[in-house]
Amino acid sequence: MKQNYHCSASGEIAGGEYGEISVSGGAKMTGDVQCDRLGISGGVKTSDDLACGEMHVSGGLKVSGNLSAETAKISGSTRVEGSLEISETAAVSGSLKCEGDAKLGSAKVSGGCTVEGKVEAKELKISGGLRCGGDVNAESFACSGGVKIGGLLNAETIVISASGDSEVGDIGCSSITVKQEHFTFGIHRGSLKAGTIEGDTVRLEYTKAEVVRGKNVTIGKKCEIGRVEYTGTLEILDGGKVKEQIKI
Numbered sequence: 175m176k177q178n179y180h181c182s183a184s185g186e187i188a189g190g191e192y193g194e195i196s197v198s199g200g201a202k203m204t205g206d207v208q209c210d211r212l213g214i215s216g217g218v219k220t221s222d223d224l225a226c227g228e229m230h231v232s233g234g235l236k237v238s239g240n241l242s243a244e245t246a247k248i249s250g251s252t253r254v255e256g257s258l259e260i261s262e263t264a265a266v267s268g269s270l271k272c273e274g275d276a277k278l279g280s281a282k283v284s285g286g287c288t289v290e291g292k293v294e295a296k297e298l299k300i301s302g303g304l305r306c307g308g309d310v311n312a313e314s315f316a317c318s319g320g321v322k323i324g325g326l327l328n329a330e331t332i333v334i335s336a337s338g339d340s341e342v343g344d345i346g347c348s349s350i351t352v353k354q355e356h357f358t359f360g361i362h363r364g365s366l367k368a369g370t371i372e373g374d375t376v377r378l379e380y381t382k383a384e385v386v387r388g389k390n391v392t393i394g395k396k397c398e399i400g401r402v403e404y405t406g407t408l409e410i411l412d413g414g415k416v417k418e419q420i421k422i
Contacts, residue, residue, distance in 0.1 A: 177193065178193045179194070179195045180194075181197045181199050181200075183199040184201065185199070185201045186201065186202050186203075187202070188204055189203070189204060189205020191209070192209040192210070195209045196214075197218050199217075200217045201219075202220075203219070204222075205221065206239075207225070208226070209227070210226070210227045210228070211229075213230045214231045214233045214250070215232045215250075216234075217234040217235075218234070218235050220239065222238065223240045223256070224237050224240075225241075225243070227244045228244065229246040231251075234251045237252075237253070240257045240258070240259075241259070242260070242261075243259075245260070245263050246260045246266075247265045248264075248265070248267070248269075252269070253271045254270075254272045254273065256273070257274035257275050258278075258289075259276070259277040260277075260281070262279045264279070265282050266285050268285045268286075269287075270283075270287045274290070274291045275289070275294075277295070279296050279297075280295070281298055281299070282299045283298070283304055286302055286305075287304050288304075288305045288306075289304075295310075296313050296314075298317075299316045299317075300315075300317040303319050304321040310323050311326075311328045312329045313329060317333070317334045317340065318334075318337055320339055326343060326346060327342045330347065330348045330349075331347065331349050332347045334352045334366055335354070336352060336354045337354070337364045339364055340364070340366045342367070342369075344372075345370070345373070346373065348375070349376075350373045350378075352366050352377070353380075354380045365381065366381045368383045369383065369384050370383065371386045378391075378392065379394035382398045383397075383398075384399075384400045384401070385400060387403045389405050390407045392408075392411065393410045394414050395413030396413055397413070397416075400417050402418070402419045
């Protein structure tokens with residue numbers, strides 16, 4: 175039978191398999207640790223890899239190796255020096271930093287998330303902030319906060335409600351909609367800046383891009399596009415600017 179570990183002061187957790195680990199004080203993990211449930215309201219540092227089924231962090235967690243979990247709720251601070259994998263669901267209302275790559279199932283970020291490598295996910299919903307140094311690949315991507323992605327954002331469907339400023343290297347998708355939230359007194363905030371945007375259905379507002387390629391393309395208000403290449407229809411609404419348009 176797996177042992178449980180509870181710490182309300184300070185302690186050391188030896189490498190091995192555990193049932194439940196609960197830390198409200200301070201603890202250090204030595205060696206690889208596996209557990210069914212992990213709850214941290216204090217502070218934990220690891221020397222190696224950490225793997226758990228269910229993870230709740232409202233305090234601080236620093237992982238020197240790789241971190242893997244089935245589900246994770248992070249309202250505190252988590253830093254991973256290796257790679258990160260959360261196979262089912264992740265909810266980040268605090269801060270999460272990963273120095274390697276991140277592989278996620280369905281993730282909701284209302285706090286801040288930084289990944290220095292690439293991100294692979296089934297579903298990403300961003301209402302806080304996401305910074306990624308590499309590519310982001312997901313089945314669906316929705317953002318009402320701000321993102322900065324150094325590489326390619328690739329998803330089947332992309333919806334960006336530009337309440338914050340976002341910057342993406344390039345975008346590839348089946349359909350993308352960029353719209354801006356409406357605030358009190360009619361104040362508009364937020365925009366998207368990208369290199370190339372490519373998709374079957376493209377609807378843009380408040381977007382600056384060098385090239386837009388698509389089948390059916392709508393360029394709306396406050397858009398500044400260098401070139402649009404389209405195979406179906408192109409609609410340029412009032413306030414949208416396109417320097418060059420090419421029907422293919």
